[in-house]
Amino acid sequence: MAAPELPVVLVVEDEPAQREVLAYNLEAEGFRVARAENGEEALLLIEEETPDLIVLDWMLPSVSGIEVCRQVKSKSDTRGIPIIMLSARSEEVDRVRGLETGADDYVVKPYSIVELMARIRAQLRRVRPAAVGGTLEFGDIRLDAESHRVYRAGEVLKLGPTEFRLLATFMEKPGRVWSREQLLDRVWGRDIYVDTRTVDVHIGRLRKALCRHGGEDPVRTVRGAGYALG
Amino acid sequence: MAAPELPVVLVVEDEPAQREVLAYNLEAEGFRVARAENGEEALLLIEEETPDLIVLDWMLPSVSGIEVCRQVKSKSDTRGIPIIMLSARSEEVDRVRGLETGADDYVVKPYSIVELMARIRAQLRRVRPAAVGGTLEFGDIRLDAESHRVYRAGEVLKLGPTEFRLLATFMEKPGRVWSREQLLDRVWGRDIYVDTRTVDVHIGRLRKALCRHGGEDPVRTVRGAGYALG
DNA sequence: GCCTTTTGCGACAGTATTGTAACAGCAAGG
DNA sequence: CCTTGCTGTTACAATACTGTCGCAAAAGGC
Structure with a gap:
């Protein structure tokens, strides 16, 4: 099964070797990597992919x-994306200025890959807790990825594995409408053959589980389109 | 019913393998794909299908x-269609000349499929924002494609699927007058047979939904021609 | 003003989509 | 072997949405 929505890290680095080393390590850690080799490409990908984090080389062509x-930090829809700046030691003079432009962290080359990865995880934890093993919240629902538990208004809910992944998918992007096909892709797996109506049944089961101890049904049916949370 | 409002991408590429890889990815992203393997076929399909975007190989037979x-760029009814040019590195005359012919973007082979898809979405966002999950605004009406929600003056409006697509179509080009036939094509689908008067009924329903919580009727009837927003 | 054409819209029956209970298969663990 | 818990499918009921019709209302043409 394809992991439910891996976090996307955008690597912006013009030196191919460095870019690939970094990408390799990120992929090994279970992230999805988008690559850009200059600022222009980066801006394009940021808009398109809305990465969860950006590793950004200081010196870039154009x-x-x-x-x-x-x-990135001046647009409201991208402001929240953490940026980790990379710069060669010789450019270190500008360290202060780097933070002033709004970067969230700052790593000097040559860096230890382990340290960089740690900083990346630290930043991601803030933004995508489920992806790094944390908790997601929506209204009075709390999903703890590590312990695989879901709470609603204090009570522990009992969900099957499929319902759990379904809910986790919804909670990654509250409000977003997922088609039955998209949910099958994410929750069941890319190349599994299951009837789309199966989704409906599991939605029903998820709803029942979520409301067992009272509370509104937080799952919204969008006729002709799919389902969404909230 | 297959969602008729899917954007159509025309892929013009003589090399079958490349054409199919691209088509596969586009379909996986939820686009409808038209294929052409030479320029002649392309021109025919452009007229017939009026695609929302064209991916065009530089070197083609005939x-x-x-x-x-x-x-495409010299005819007024097709000028608006974004074109993304592809060329092999060996043909890389240069990017500037590619853009000079009027192409909207220019990608060098071998390209990263992710990047190409990103560029395709970027172009489509200009032309069909609702189709790629953007948000549209007109006056106090806001349509969010991702959450499939329409707000007016803060209130959430309840629209059926057809009304939603109708409104999305209008909001993509506020002020534009659409004939009933054009709306049937776009909102209902190319080869559906329904009476043109059906459009009137749905316009009525859309109007009612838009004004339920007060406010002016934003839909304008153009006698003898069709309807428009604003 | 009067006649023709076009549009608005309520009503209704038909159709498509969704909710859900019931069931059978299956794997894990006694 | 039998439980237990989960899954996918099916069938049917409950709904929401759709398309068509018919007539009233409005807009032009002259």
């Missing part, structure tokens, strides 16, 4: 890292 | 990509 950072 | 591009 549009510089600083400029990318400034633009 | 009628070249450049020529197709020129023709």
